[in-house]
Amino acid sequence: MAVDASLIEADANKQNSTSKEDWDASAIEPADAPRAVREYLDTLDEAAFGAASEVEPKFTSHSDPASQWTAARKGPAFFSYSDNYLIDTDHSVILDVEATRSIRQAEVGSTKTMLTRVKDRFHLHPERLIADTAYGSGPMLGWLVEREIAPHIPVIDKAGRNDGTWSRAEFEWDAENDQYICPEGHELKQFRRNYSDPNRGPTGKGTARYRALKEACQACPSKAQCCPNADTRKITREEHEDARQLARDIAKTQQYAISMRLRKKVEMLFAHLKRILGLNRLRLRGPCGANDEFLLAATAQNLRKLAKIFPAPQRPQKA
Ligand code: SF4
Known part of the structure; x- marks a missing residue:
């Protein structure tokens, strides 16, 4: 449809x-x-x-x-x-x-x-x-994926950067360990403290924030490309990121190209x-x-x- x-x-x-x-x-x-x-x-x-x-x-x-x-x-x-x-x-x-x-x-x-x-x-x-893209928000994609409807929809993605530094796409998502791996092989994890706001903790439903260890970033040869203006690199992950990733993966398929014509x-x-x-x-x-x-x-x-x-x-x- x-x-x-x-x-x-x-x-x-x-x-x-x-x-x-x-x-x-x-x-x-x-x-x-x-x-x-x-x-x-x-x-x-x-x-x-x-x-x-x-x-x-x-x-x-x-x-x-x-x-x-x-x-x-x-x-x-x-x-x-x-x-x-x-x-x-x-x-x-x-x-x-x-x-x-x-x-x-x-x-x-x-x-x-x-x-x-x-x-x-x-x-x-x-x-x-x-x-089209108007329908590519995280909540909409999440709603479709929950009902086992494959979203052939371009994702609304604001994670891209226009200053030439690495965007989130350069970081590998490790679902099993709930962490990102940076291009230099270091782990970015969620903050390890107890939040009073249930929407912010690791099991919360809001935006989760991941960050690398300060010592790793300070000694990193790629820091200028990654986080030139910060002590350490931070990445956010939206609640419906799995559905968004599924839509991004679908967008690379031949069927998606057919869908865009349809x-x-x-x-x-x-x-x-x-x-x-x-x-x-x-x-x-x-x-x-x-x-x-x-x-x-x-x-x-x-x-x-x-x-x-x-x-x-x-x-x-x-x-
Ligand atoms: S600056 Fe930090 S997060 Fe970025 S590549 Fe280097 S170690 Fe990884």
Whole structure:
């Protein structure tokens, strides 16, 4: 399966909006509010909408406050919803659709919703999931690996260094002994003291920190390449590092190269949705309106696909 999201402009404009400094959702009177505004209030605690991020949008539309003011893709900003598709890559059939706020956390979160729903409804469980870098965070990769879904997804990796010194990739992970081995063969271990914060200890769930012995680094001929500005080298390991490493290993395989080509299929469905079906701007407002339009459009796309896979039977020729 493959997943992706595309921005669709909402039926809202900037003239009829309020900046984040002046927006106050608690001042809205639900009884007098139009349906789209009531839906906005109802979805404030949902992961796909209000609860997706604590960052306040720069502007909020009066007519469709759940739509997201977004300047993504480096173009001019506008109000939008994200259309999320989960497809099967054999036939490009859309397996599930979800409308979300147009921010990465909401789009990535919808993947979990769609995969769970497709499993519950159709008993479909993919061997692998193909997606772009936006989906390559540690928690997302960890979630997939826990469910035995191979992540064919580029890893979001901030461990790289741009000052020419060695990055974490130069250090070998020794899982059995819970340590890294540096290029000079020395061990980097976690701090050996008792932490009051359970998230920081060796069995904790947060970021674990490993460091080499100060004496080893001070006498090391490679110190200039490794840690020129510190007494000793430190390396952090995120909670989902095993899943991230699995994704990195998958990225070296031939199957991954095929997956990256298959990923274009979901992009092509969005291109078809906008160019052929003309869904560039929503006509309905609110999360339910967006969801209804996305669902209907995906249904139309699937029906076209079905007609191609199972063409109408030929009429018998007249004698
Ligand atoms: S500086 Fe320390 S961690 Fe880095 S290679 Fe030398 S001994 Fe290993």
